[in-house]
Amino acid sequence: MLEIKNLVVKAQEKEILNDFNLNIDNGEIMVLMGPNGTGKSTICKALMHHPDYEIISGVIKNNGKLLNDLTPTEIGRLGFFLLGQNPTEIEGITNAELLRSIIGEINGKKVDVFAFQKKLTEVCKLVGLPKEFMHRDINFNMSGGEKKKNELLHLFMLEPKFIILDEIDSGLDVDALKVVGELLKKYYDMYQPTMLIVTHHADILKYFEDYKVSIINDGKIIKTGSKDLVSLIEKHGFRSNAIAGSENHE
C-alpha cells in the first residue's frame, strides 16, 4: 500500500503540494483529476524523486518502507515506473542497450542474450512496434504515438509493480488512445500493478473496470470517491456543489 501523509513539495522555490494526503492499496487504480496547475504532475515527479522537486516534509511509504530519502534509481528498482506525457528522447542509446543494462543491473548478473532477445521480439509484437524498434534510439525521432508505444515496450520488459501515468492520453488521436488503453488494460490484467492515473479526460478510463478517483486542488486532495465522480466532474466541473456534496470515500 502506498501511503502519502501531509506531504509538502517545493519546485523552483515554490510550494506546489501542501498537506497532500493519498492512500492507494496494492493492485488498486487511483485516478487523480483536477484543474491545471494544481500539482498533478508534481506528485508524479515527487514520487519518482525528480531532482527538481524537493520533499520538504511529510511521509511517503510503500508497503511500510519509507521512500522519502531514496534516489530515483532506488525508486525505479522498487518497481515504480513513470509514463509521462512527453517521454524523454535520448539520442545514441538504443532501447535494447538500455533494457539489457537495466535488467542486468537489477538482477546482478549478465543477461541471457537469447532469452532477452526473444522476449524483446515478443514485446515489440505485443505493443505493435516493428522489431527494428529495439535498435532505435530511445524515443528519438519517433511520432507521439510511437513514443507512447515505445514506453509501453519498456513497461512490458521491466514489469514494474507501481505505474504512474501522467496524462499519457494527451496528444493521442483516438486510434492511438485505443491501442495505449488496451495495452495498459492488458498489462493490468497480467500483473495487477498499483496504478496512479493522472488525466483530464475520461477516455482512457473506459479501459478499466473499477477505480477510485481523487480530486486535487491547490496542492491537496479535496475529495476521494468512486468512479462515479468522473461523470460528475465531466458534467459539472471541478468546483461545483455537486462535487462538494458527493460522498467522500476516504
Next chain:
Amino acid sequence: MNRLLVVEDKKITSGEYNLELNENVVINIEGNVILHDINNINKEFNIELEDNSNLDLYLIKKSECDYNISFSLLNNVKLNLNMLILNNNKNKVTVNINMLGNSSKAILDIRGMNIDNDSNLDIICNGYVKKDTKDNELIENLKGLIKNENDTIKISPVMKIDTNEVSANHLVAIGSFNKEELFYLESLGLDKNNARKMLTNSFLKHNMKNIELEFLNLGGDIFE
C-alpha cells in the same frame, strides 16, 4: 581496411583508408574518399579537395598537445568531417575550412570532452568563404561535454564570409549531462554512474563508424 602511410605530400583518388600520417603533410583529394584518422600523433596537416571530390573524414584525437587541421575546397566539393576530441591537460584544437570555389558543401560535426579533471579544451573552428564565390554551404556543429566541475571547454565558431551567395550556419552547445536524460535513465533503475557512462558513450559515439567504435571500446576508462 587498407592502412595508408603518408610520409610526404600525397594524392588520393578514391577508396577508404585508415591513415597514418606524418606531420605537416598535404593530402590532395580527387574523387570519392573516406578516411579514418584515429589517434595519430601528428599535430598538423592539410587537406586539399579538388573539383568534384567528396571526402568523409572520421577523426578521433586524444589531445596531448595543440592540434591544427586545414581544408581547402575548390568547386563542387562535399566534405563531411566527423571529429571527436578527447582532451588531456590544456590544449587548443584548430580546424580551418577555406571554401575557395563554388557549389561546395562542408558539414563539420566536432565534439570535445575532457578526459582528466582540471583539463581545458579550446576548440576553434575558422570557416572562410572566399569573395565572389557562390552557392556554397557551410555548417558547423560544435559540442562540448563537461563531465567534472573543474573542466573547462571553450568553443569558438568563427565564420568569415566574403560573399552574399552562401548558406552558413553554426551551432555551439557546451554543457554537462542533460538532467532530464539522467533522471529518465535513473528512474528506470539504472545506477547513476552507469547512466552517466551510457550518456557519455552516446555523446562520443555519435556519427562514428565501426573502426572508431572499436578504438573507443578499447579506451574503457574514457566512459567512466
